[in-house]
Amino acid sequence: QKEVEQDPGPLSVPEGAIVSLNCTYSNSAFQYFMWYRQYSRKGPELLMYTYSSGNKEDGRFTAQVDKSSKYISLFIRDSQPSDSATYLCAPYSGGSYIPTFGRGTSLIVHP
């Protein structure tokens, strides 16, 4: 079992839809959780950074962490074609600054 699992997709949704992107992990030491967005042939861009369980909202994006079930979610409201990208979850433990990246989920938002 990989430490961080993501469904690679692609996930195809119409413009304006609410998108749910998910990630599971196996390492209970993970305490910090990052979400990155990566456009084709570009570097990853940090979207959200959360610590421990709970929700964090930033504009149209909400990150949710459930440490009891080792489940991480990223919600995108009112999705736009410009949101079409690969979304990577990247948790890490407090004792290390090295995140473990999921393979990423490809999202396509069509007009």
Next chain:
Amino acid sequence: NAGVMQNPRHLVRRRGQEARLRCSPMKGHSHVYWYRQLPEEGLKFMVYLQKENIIDESGMPKERFSAEFPKEGPSILRIQQVVRGDSAAYFCASSDTGDEQYFGPGTRLTVT
């Protein structure tokens, strides 16, 4: 504030040559990380450096690969005697505190 810069953006090397990849972190950032990304795969950690020190190189192949982050100048990832399997996108990220990492645009290495 300029972001993380990497050069070259594209690099073509023949088998057996050396590849040298450069990374200039964001201003004020002293933590640098190198990752490799293969098609259809996630980012794989290679090495974590702070100024003049290698903090964690657990993801770096034991042979042919080396990295440095000198007191002055960019961080360098060096791959000696490249092979076809080294073809990949290499990303550098930097951080000021060691947690949130900001990525550069990457260097795409092609070995012919």
